[in-house]
Amino acid sequence: MTAISNLLPQIVGMPESGAGGASGGGGTQLITMLVTFGLIIVVFYFLVIRPQNKKQKDAKKMLQSITKGDRVVTIGGMHGSVESVKEDAVVLKVDDNVKLKFSKSAVAQVLERKGESGDSKEQ
Numbered sequence: 320m321t322a323i324s325n326l327l328p329q330i331v332g333m334p335e336s337g338a339g340g341a342s343g344g345g346g347t348q349l350i351t352m353l354v355t356f357g358l359i360i361v362v363f364y365f366l367v368i369r370p371q372n373k374k375q376k377d378a379k380k381m382l383q384s385i386t387k388g389d390r391v392v393t394i395g396g397m398h399g400s401v402e403s404v405k406e407d408a409v410v411l412k413v414d415d416n417v418k419l420k421f422s423k424s425a426v427a428q429v430l431e432r433k434g435e436s437g438d439s440k441e442q
Contacts, residue, residue, distance in 0.1 A: 382423050385409060388433035393425045 385391065389401045391411065399411030402418055410420050 381429060382426060385423070385426065385429065386433055389429050390431040391426050391429050393421055394427045395425070397421075398430070 385401055385404055387401050387403060390398070391401060391409075392398050393411070397411065397413060397419070399413040399419070402410040402412045404410075407423055408420055409423055409426065410418050412418050
């Protein structure tokens with residue numbers, strides 16, 4: 320218990336009481352502040368930046384792998400099957416005689432790949 324109470328002023332960045340006052344407190348406070356900011360940056364990276372980069376990478380991979388015949392959903396909720404794929408657009412067949420052209424970035428998810436299963440039900 321006394322070891323923790325002796326380290327607490329150094330962790331918080333306060334000068335120790337009774338040991339000479341402010342003789343070495345400035346350097347300790349600077350180091351403590353830099354360590355604290357470093358830890359905050361590391362935690363921020365692992366909790367925010369890294370997952371976001373992974374999500375963007377997965378979305379890009381999904382958009383690049385879209386092929387004719389895949390069933391997809393757009394960000395607006397439109398369900399359809401891919402009729403054709405162009406460089407930056409896809410044409411979706413949403414009904415017998417209805418084809419709509421969407422930007423590739425408007426595709427939210429792929430429900431079913433062309434070759435995965437042929438006996439899935441319509442939603």
